[in-house]
Amino acid sequence: MEFYKYQGTGNDFVMVDNRDLQFPKDKNIIEKLCDRRFGIGADGLILLENDPDYDFKMVYYNSDGGESTMCGNGGRCLVAFAFFLDVFEDKCKFIAIDGEHEAEIHNGIIKLKMIDVDTVSYDGNDAVLNTGSPHYVKYVENIADYDVYTQGHGIRNSENYKEKGINVNFVEKISDNEIFVRTYERGVEDETYSCGTGVTASALTFLQKDNLTSVKVKTLGGNLKVYAEKSGDSFCNIWLEGPAKQVFKGKVDIL
Ligand SMILES: N[C@@H](CCC[C@H](N)C(=O)O)C(=O)O
Numbered sequence: 380m381e382f383y384k385y386q387g388t389g390n391d392f393v394m395v396d397n398r399d400l401q402f403p404k405d406k407n408i409i410e411k412l413c414d415r416r417f418g419i420g421a422d423g424l425i426l427l428e429n430d431p432d433y434d435f436k437m438v439y440y441n442s443d444g445g446e447s448t449m450c451g452n453g454g455r456c457l458v459a460f461a462f463f464l465d466v467f468e469d470k471c472k473f474i475a476i477d478g479e480h481e482a483e484i485h486n487g488i489i490k491l492k493m494i495d496v497d498t499v500s501y502d503g504n505d506a507v508l509n510t511g512s513p514h515y516v517k518y519v520e521n522i523a524d525y526d527v528y529t530q531g532h533g534i535r536n537s538e539n540y541k542e543k544g545i546n547v548n549f550v551e552k553i554s555d556n557e558i559f560v561r562t563y564e565r566g567v568e569d570e571t572y573s574c575g576t577g578v579t580a581s582a583l584t585f586l587q588k589d590n591l592t593s594v595k596v597k598t599l600g601g602n603l604k605v606y607a608e609k610s611g612d613s614f615c616n617i618w619l620e621g622p623a624k625q626v627f628k629g630k631v632d633i634l
Contacts, residue, residue: 380633382412384419385460387452387489387623389572389600393419394460397426397438408633410444419631422564422571425453427461430474434467437475441566449477449511451575451619455489458482459623477511487624493579493617499587502539506584510617512565514580515540515547522551522559527570531563548577550585557595558585572600575619579605583614 380402383394393412395402413421423441430436437457439450454475461467462484470483481492499508506516515534519525531547534540544565551559560581562574582594582605593606603621607614 381628381630382419383460383463383628384421384626385456385623386600386626387456387459387573387575388598388603388621390423390450390452390456390574391421391572391626392450392453392456393421393424394456395424395426396460396464398429400428402426403633404438404446406444408444409440410442412631412633413440413442413444419629422567423447423450423453425450425457425460427457427464427466433474433479434471435461435473437473437480439476441564443566443568445566446476447512447566449475449494449576451491451493451511451577451579452573452621452623453575454480454482455491455575455619455621456623458484458489458491459487459625463625475511487622488620489623490618490620491575493576493619496580496583496614496617498612499584506580507545508580508583510576510579510583512576513543513545514577515545516581516584517547517549519549519551522549522561525549525561527561527563531570532568535563535565535568546574546577548574548581550581552585553597555589556591556593557597558582559597561599570599573598573603575603578603579617579619583607583617586614
């Protein structure tokens with residue numbers, strides 16, 4: 380099987396052109412392909428498929444092999460992959476598990492429209508919201524030295540969240556228009572270098588507090604930017620912007 384490897388701010392994915400529907404959607408196979416020692420190695424695997432009403436369809440799996448909800452960085456990488464395959468010219472519309480997404484690509488920078496967010500709820504002082512995937516957002520100090528794995532694993536496996544799981548984001552304000560976000564991801568069950576839906580969720584809580592329309596976001600794997608319009612407690616016109624790159628391509632035996 381031919382595959383491509385992409386990364387978006389260090390969140391890395393095995394990418395497969397599955398327009399011929401030949402890929403075996405088997406949890407064990409996907410987990411093995413994503414394994415960093417016994418496989419290609421990635422935070423997730425993404426299939427590009429045809430859809431009669433859109434430029435393409437996104438099917439996303441976490442590195443544990445399970446199909447999951449929306450992946451923001453994966454969506455940006457898939458747009459770069461579809462552009463590489465000449466599926467569209469500069470703007471596209473695709474369908475993912477959380478609904479329709481628009482995207483634009485200019486000089487390797489992908490701007491991806493995320494779903495509207497209607498509610499932000501609270502668990503104590505921490506925010507809980509869905510940006511296509513479920514996210515817990517906690518503001519912390521000295522984030523560079525924060526134990527993201529232990530704290531994130533604890534919250535993700537706590538009574539309220541252990542059944543469905545949740546992605547856990549730790550956030551620190553850097554300046555009036557910039558935050559630093561580190562994320563423990565469900566389905567990877569570890570900290571990743573960046574999480575697009577997590578960056579988006581974190582940015583919205585910052586925009587909510589400070590009444591801004593955009594915020595720069597630093598992650599371990601690079602920089603992103605989130606734009607949004609706020610009306611009451613909800614957000615619309617949410618865009619996630621940043622780089623996504625093809626790293627290599629290869630062939631692998633999967634059966
Ligand atoms: N890395 C992703 C999030 C992927 C989904 C998440 N692990 C989940 O299962 O909820 C992103 O960039 O958004």
